[in-house]
Amino acid sequence: MKRMFLRILPVLMIASMLLVSCSTLLPAVPVVLPAPSATPIVAVPSVAPPSDPVWDRIVANNKIVIGTAWDYPPFASVDSNFQVVGFDMALIEEIGRRLNIPIEVQNFSFEGLPGALQIDQIDLAVAAVSITPERASHMAFSPVYYVNQTAILARSDSMSSINDFNQLAAFRVGVQRGSTYESMLQTRLVDTGLMNADNLLSYTQSDEAIRDLQAKRVDLIVIGQATARHYNAQYEGLKIVGKGFEQQDLAIAMRLETPRLKAEIDRVMNDMLTDGTMLSLIQQYIQSDVTDVLPTPRPTNQPAPTALPPISTATPPACWDGMKFVADVTYPDNNMKSPPFVKPGDGFVKTWRVQNTGTCTWTPKYRLIYAYGNVAGAQMNGQPVNISGNVSPGQTIDLSVTLIAPQEAFTYQGFWQIENIDGRRFGQTIWVGITTQSEAETPPSTVQPPSGNYCQVTLTAPRDSVTVKSSFDAVWTVKNISGTDWASDSFDYRYISGTAMHEKDVYDFAETIKDGESIKIIVDMLAPPTPGIYNTKWAIVSGSKTLCILVVNVTVAAE
Structure with a gap:
């Protein structure tokens, strides 16, 4: 994995000029420019405001x-050629061109972007960020560039419509982690007791939520209308059953x-809003029909959506988590231009060097966890890995995961993120990229490696260190996503390699595990007599x- 570094070259200037000049070729639609009340467009002052440390650093x-x-189309996503595409990328390039300053793009977990701003790891957050009272308490925003409506996605064979937000309480609802939609459902439905907490499912990537919707593991997905329209066009069997409820004003954070940085960004954003460039980008990347970029009046014979109260602001954290990618220690992929070959079924260890750029100390309760990938098999059977010891701010550490190359000949890119003790992900998103050979060799082991993803595994214990010769339980939470039931007389879990700390080699399932169900797997273990870091593997x-x-x-x- 390497940083994405984009320089605004003359060819981009030409492309941008062509984009504006060719806007007349787009479908004729009413011109509606975003001008939300949350961030009104104001005239640029004749005298530049005082400089600030962030702008000075940029200069x-x-x-x-x-x-x-990079996991939220049509704003930003990775295409089949491993290029990052979408509205946000085009917006970033145009801003850099107008400021005549090169840009460097880094991929983060969405919920880690506010922290990255606070610790000066990034200068701007451009990720379909909506303005909320909580975010406005510790971030400034540019003029609004797009007004997104809340939308509800469902399967085509399900309910006809959702007109009242409270209707969602009766269903299993998927949302993206760290999004305003997650906050909306948590605050309005779960915290008020209208909705069972188990019915609110949070996903790292919207693609994962779509797969679960298609597999009937969730009933509905609450998401931005632009993204809902994208998925509705990309996948058969989906439909939008509700929209409105709450407007999301998207801006750069x-x-x-x-003051100087904001003035410069406001200046170029206002120019883009008034000269038609922003509208052209919206038409190119989000929707050709822009009549609903701003809310439209509802017919008088239709019920209005349920009014939603504002979200209360939150107390800032005592410290900010941060992580910076430093280098690929093993299996470098040259920014996915030349991913290394690994034989199908072979195990390998991917190691990254990262730095704690935050103000919080990482503890062994922090862990590296798989986030998403270009295909379902991109997890490559990698499991969460706890940080081996305390990592102080500024300290560098190597993180490794044990992986198995999938059997299918393909190029795989799997993204990983660090999660803190509260389950919040932060820092740069790192990835592993490999290519498997077309001719697979059969491994000699009697236990064959998995050829796909049949389950989701989370290690829940031990989260802390254990003392020598002490008894402890290894506990995994496993969700069956294989598409079939695991019969108790046909499936078991057994020791396959690593340090032998267990009492029994094989355990039978006590009952059948149905597709979509989760279970806890517990193995009694005894710690070795010598201090150190030990690894054991079961299947x-x-x-x-x-x-x-x-x-x-x-x-x-x-x-």
Whole structure:
């Protein structure tokens, strides 16, 4: 994995000029420019405001560092050629061109972008960020560039419409982690007791929510209308059953008290809003019909959506988490231009070097966790890995995951993120990229590696270190996503490699695990007599077929 570094070259200037000049070729539609009340467009002052440290850094380094999230189409996503495309990328390039400053784009977990701004790891957050009272308490915003409506996606064979937000309480609803939609459902439905907390499912990537919707593991998805329209056009069997409820004003986020930076961004954004460039970008990347960029009046014979109260602001954290990618220690992929070959079925260890750029100390309760990938098999059976020890701010550490190359000949890109003790993800998103050979060799082991993703595994214990010779439980939460039930007389879980700390080699399932159900797998273990970091690997198997790998890394401390 490497940073994406984009320089605005003359060819981009020409392309941008062509984009504006060719806008007359787009479908004729009413011109409606976003002008929301949350951030009114104001005239640029004749005298530039005082400078600020962020703008001074941009000028000194001759680059703007942009934080984005590459998992939210049509704003930003990775295409089949491993290029990042979408509205946000085009917007970033145009801003850099107009400021005549090169840009550097970094991929982050969406919920980690506010922290990245606070610790000065990025200069701007451009990731379909909506303005909320909570965010406005610690971030400044540019003029609004797009007004997104809340939309509800469902399967085509399900309910006809959702007109009242409270109707969602009766269904299993998927949302994206860290989004305003997650906050809306949590605050309005779960916290008020209208909705069972188990019915609110949060996903790292919207693609994962779509797959679960198609597989009937969730009933509805609450998402931005632009993204809902994208998925509705990309996948058969989906439909939008509700929209409105709450307007999302999208803008570029930056630190508070950055008057010069905000003035410069406001200036070019206002120019783009008034000269037609923003409208052209919206038509190109989001929707050709822009009549609903701003809310339209509802017919008098239709019920109005349920009014939603504002979200209360939150207390700032005591410290900010941050993580910066430093280098690929093993299996570099040259920014996915030349991913290394790994034989199908072969195990390998991917190692990244990262730095704690935040103000919080990482503890062994922090962990590296799989986030998303270009295909379902991109997880490559990788399991969450706990940080081996405390990592102080500024300290660099190597993080490794044990993976198995999928059997199918393909190029895989799997993205990983760090999660703190509260389950919040932060920092740059790192990835592993490999290509498998077309001719697979059969591994000699009697236990074959998985050929796909049949389950989702989360290690829930141990989260802390254990003392030498002490008894402890290794506990995994496993969700069956194989598409079939796991019969108790045909499936079991067994030890396959690593340090032998267990009492039994094989355990049978006590009952059948139905598709979509989750279970806890518990293995009694005894810590080795010598302090150190130990690894042991188990697997859920059916005969000679392995469905998924269960890994535990445990730190054994002296008494």
